[in-house]
Amino acid sequence: MSITDLNFDIDRNSQTPMWLQIRDELYNCLHQEILRPGQLIPNEKTLVELFNVSIGTVRKAIGALENEGILIRKQGLGTFVFEHDANSFQFKYFHFVPRNSEETVIPNVELVSFERKKATKSEIEILNLPADNRNVFHIYNKLGFRNKFYIVDKIIISVAKFLSLTEEMYVNRNNTIYNLYQNKFNIFITDCSEKIRTVPANGETAKILGIDIDTPLLRIDRTGYTYHNEIVEIRTSYVHTSDIDYVRPHFSALGE
Amino acid sequence: MSITDLNFDIDRNSQTPMWLQIRDELYNCLHQEILRPGQLIPNEKTLVELFNVSIGTVRKAIGALENEGILIRKQGLGTFVFEHDANSFQFKYFHFVPRNSEETVIPNVELVSFERKKATKSEIEILNLPADNRNVFHIYNKLGFRNKFYIVDKIIISVAKFLSLTEEMYVNRNNTIYNLYQNKFNIFITDCSEKIRTVPANGETAKILGIDIDTPLLRIDRTGYTYHNEIVEIRTSYVHTSDIDYVRPHFSALGE
């Protein structure tokens, strides 16, 4: 199935601007994996014919998706579907730097445990688990720099959505976790939100990080969303901020 | 001095796109307060004549500044220079919500102390204080909801830049602090960055918040920037996250 085989019917008299209708059509093509991660999408001239509008309108639609971080335009090459990789992880989703430094550092990640569990009530609700499969994966990782670990990460995802996931597959991925979601399970994390507070380290976390029980940690609750704001990942990070800071880079624009 | 009295010379053969040149010219007019907070800027047709380009080019320049949060377009009304107020404070710069809630709450702010001090070496460096005035204001506030205080805020600003600032003026402002900066001192906070870690409460903070010494707190170091990335404010918040969370709303696009 190629996008160029489809027939699109843009309503020229709708309340919704044509560029937004086109943006939504493209968004749905991405959602339905008619356009896949890393893929080159049709050039602007082709889209003009496909949607039967002028090039400025197509460009405005693509520009909107580019601003959302879903498409990437490369002059001289074409427009591509965004693909999660180590680079994007570092700049978009990994927010720690060594204290008194501005550079983000690439962390080492090590699996602690990989389990399949019965979901709690809260997990069922947040992940909107289907009645016929109320199991979740719990994946614990530790992350750090230079042979020292500072972060324990607990990832919760639905078994229904990641049915064929195994510990081996998880360990042997040679890319980021979000890239695994995207390439093996057609699940694309489009954006996240986070909440932060302090908590004392519990016994398990303390042991993993080599610190005392009750050492104050940052607790970061991250919610990962895919298309149409569907929640697909709950992640809780426990962070020992002895030598590192959580960073929120320059912000200003309203919705960020 | 009105912007319409100026002569702009957009270079049609420059490497820099014309829309970006116009964006920069407008940015400088804002920086030099030729265009002031809350002010209506000339309409698009006037700007077309002023810069001698077509309307699409003007619109692209304005769109860039709108994305930066500096201009606000209102259909049917015109385009305005952004002005800090309680609303923008809440949505752009205040990042706390009661636990298990999605709504941001308007906090009450209360002055704890207002002092004029000799700057430390670090303050001189970060705020780039001039040799002839190496003093700073230290302003402590406490913030909370519903008669309980959770946050102690320490603001450090240069006396050189806020020369006429007094405690009375500070207390009697009937708007946000950033609005005061903007309206009385022509200093417009364009954006911020933040770093977060955990720290134990010191005696003073513990007393203000009514908690035990060494209670784990979030420490948030915020740097406030004005035009051309000039640092004008150093703010440190100590947050007792017993009932509230620090929130980072949806993010995805690269620079956010």
Next chain:
DNA sequence: TAGTGGTCTAGACCACGTG
């Protein structure tokens, strides 16, 4: 050299807010 997206034009018409 061919193909891509990026810039720019010179309009027309629409939607919104105010008087």
Next chain:
DNA sequence: ACGTGGTCTAGACCACTAC
């Protein structure tokens, strides 16, 4: 009714990338 920004057109030409 008027003035504002928002949408849309149908081009031309430029800058970048790959072969």
